Amino acid sequence: AQKITQTQPGMFVQEKEAVTLDCTYDTSDPSYGLFWYKQPSSGEMIFLIYQGSYDQQNATEGRYSLNFQKARKSANLVISASQLGDSAMYFCAMREAPKIRGSQGNLIFGKGTKLSVKP
Amino acid sequence: DARVTQTPRDKVTEMGQEVTMRCQPILGHNTVFWYRQTMMQGLELLAYFRNRAPLDDSGMPKDRFSAEMPDATLATLKIQPSEPRDSAVYFCASGLDRPGTGGTGELFFGEGSRLTVL
Numbered sequence: 001a002q003k004i005t006q007t008q009p010g011m012f013v014q015e016k017e018a019v020t021l022d023c024t025y026d027t028s029d030p031s032y033g034l035f036w037y038k039q040p041s042s043g044e045m046i047f048l049i050y051q052g053s054y055d056q057q058n059a060t061e062g063r064y065s066l067n068f069q070k071a072r073k074s075a076n077l078v079i080s081a082s083q084l085g086d087s088a089m090y091f092c093a094m095r096e097a098p099k100i101r102g103s104q105g106n107l108i109f110g111k112g113t114k115l116s117v118k119p
Numbered sequence: 120d121a122r123v124t125q126t127p128r129d130k131v132t133e134m135g136q137e138v139t140m141r142c143q144p145i146l147g148h149n150t151v152f153w154y155r156q157t158m159m160q161g162l163e164l165l166a167y168f169r170n171r172a173p174l175d176d177s178g179m180p181k182d183r184f185s186a187e188m189p190d191a192t193l194a195t196l197k198i199q200p201s202e203p204r205d206s207a208v209y210f211c212a213s214g215l216d217r218p219g220t221g222g223t224g225e226l227f228f229g230e231g232s233r234l235t236v237l
Contacts, residue, residue, distance in 0.1 A: 033224060035225070037228075042230075043208065043230060043231050043233075044228060044229075044230045044231070045210065045212070045228035046228075047225050047226070047227070050225060091161075091162065095224060106152070106164050106167055106175060107152070107164075107226055108164070109154075109161060109162040110161070111161045112161060
């Protein structure tokens, strides 16, 4: 069963507009972490934002914010004021329960959403 | 500017040849991950090390793949013999595992090694 689901293979957004990239997750652990990474065409993976399962407020980092709805198990990424440089693949990831006590466990990635920003 | 360094960036080889990919994690990080990225499967975990000890290599085909950390500054992923289905981008990532501190446990990725097996 997929643990991280990104239902939008591709998205288009007009420059300067906001866009929401969807992510749902599946876990029975009470403690987990959710991440978003950006992968531009050059290939590197760039960390954007993190949300802990116990965090009371939605995470924000500049133009990025994470719409965390715990009951729905969703962690959507919102990019405000889109820029041409935001065109990239975006991956949602979850840190699952560690297999070794005391460690932090592995990151599981979704399939990604390709965002294209139109001028 | 600390970063994860991977070599080679690009590798083209013939089926049956041995391939070794190397990774230098960020100094001070104690976890190293190897991921493989393909169009069909996305990002898949191959191996995970903590303090140089392998914690999880369940995603790695054991008959042909091996991963090691000979020291804290070097992680290797070896494929022998390579097959066309191994063609992918292989990412190394490192992080600082600080249980109990509430740290985000963010992973820093290298630029990847693109492998093509003919």
